[in-house]
Amino acid sequence: MKTIARPTKMPAVLRVAASVAIVGVIAACSPMGLFTRTDDKPLVPAEQLYASAVTNMDNNRYNAAIEDLETLERQNPFSDMNERAKVMLTYANFRSGKFPQAVMAADRFLALYPRSSEAPYVLFLKGSAYYQQITDITRDQELAQDAIETFTQLQSAYPNSRYADESRQMLLVARDQVAGKEMSVGRYYLGNGRYTAAINRFRVVVEEHQTSTHVEEALYRLGEAYLTLGLVGEAQTAVAVLGTNYPNSDWYQRGFALLQKQGLSPQMMTGNWMSR
Numbered sequence: 392m393k394t395i396a397r398p399t400k401m402p403a404v405l406r407v408a409a410s411v412a413i414v415g416v417i418a419a420c421s422p423m424g425l426f427t428r429t430d431d432k433p434l435v436p437a438e439q440l441y442a443s444a445v446t447n448m449d450n451n452r453y454n455a456a457i458e459d460l461e462t463l464e465r466q467n468p469f470s471d472m473n474e475r476a477k478v479m480l481t482y483a484n485f486r487s488g489k490f491p492q493a494v495m496a497a498d499r500f501l502a503l504y505p506r507s508s509e510a511p512y513v514l515f516l517k518g519s520a521y522y523q524q525i526t527d528i529t530r531d532q533e534l535a536q537d538a539i540e541t542f543t544q545l546q547s548a549y550p551n552s553r554y555a556d557e558s559r560q561m562l563l564v565a566r567d568q569v570a571g572k573e574m575s576v577g578r579y580y581l582g583n584g585r586y587t588a589a590i591n592r593f594r595v596v597v598e599e600h601q602t603s604t605h606v607e608e609a610l611y612r613l614g615e616a617y618l619t620l621g622l623v624g625e626a627q628t629a630v631a632v633l634g635t636n637y638p639n640s641d642w643y644q645r646g647f648a649l650l651q652k653q654g655l656s657p658q659m660m661t662g663n664w665m666s667r
């Protein structure tokens with residue numbers, strides 16, 4: 392079961408910008424400006440739209456805020472308010488549960504402002520939007536993989552960011568989801584006698600998802616599959632690695648008993664991928 396992480400506050404810089412937005416409204420309006428129409432809507436100064444969006448956000452009117460921000464982007468494409476507006480648009484879509492739209496808004500922002508000081512926050516929102524869409528392990532885990540890639544990018548590019556820290560638990564959960572899917576498929580193959588295919592799935596868990604909760608079982612299942620194929624050394628190595636890393640695990644006890652039935656014991660095979 393994945394935990395829920397839902398950012399609930401905008402960065403302070405977005406609210407500060409709104410506090411001075413109204414000041415420029417009158418100066419930005421020409422006598423004819425409000426009567427010029429674009430897409431059948433009167434032109435409204437960027438500052439006024441931004442201030443309205445902040446007010447709507449503060450009152451949890453996210454759809455109204457999204458409308459304000461999209462109008463700002465459409466009518467005032469060269470405004471200095473656009474960078475802040477695009478951050479808020481990502482956040483508003485996220486808060487309203489429009490996760491695919493939040494991802495698209497984040498991608499637009501990052502394409503236009505890759506060096507912005509708000510880039511870590513936008514990456515965090517993007518990863519969180521993917522995370523919120525993760526389904527149970529019986530379904531495709533593409534969204535979990537997208538969350539992993541986004542949070543990994545965030546932590547690599549901005550290791551000292553508070554958002555990198557906040558994303559770590561979600562990254563662990565997303566990795567666990569992907570590993571769980573690999574295990575589910577691997578067990579299916581194992582139960583249907585497709586041992587090589589099963590081994591490939593369990594190997595992915597051991598090599599690529601070492602922090603997941605599924606590694607212990609994956610090592611046991613590797614021992615089970617290898618033993619069935621007559622690859623005794625590989626089976627002994629899988630159980631030996633399991634015992635070295637998880638000596639008190641129930642999976643190790645089961646692996647040890649499995650080998651004992653064949654008159655074998657855990658033993659590390661030098662040069663094997665598991666022993667490395």
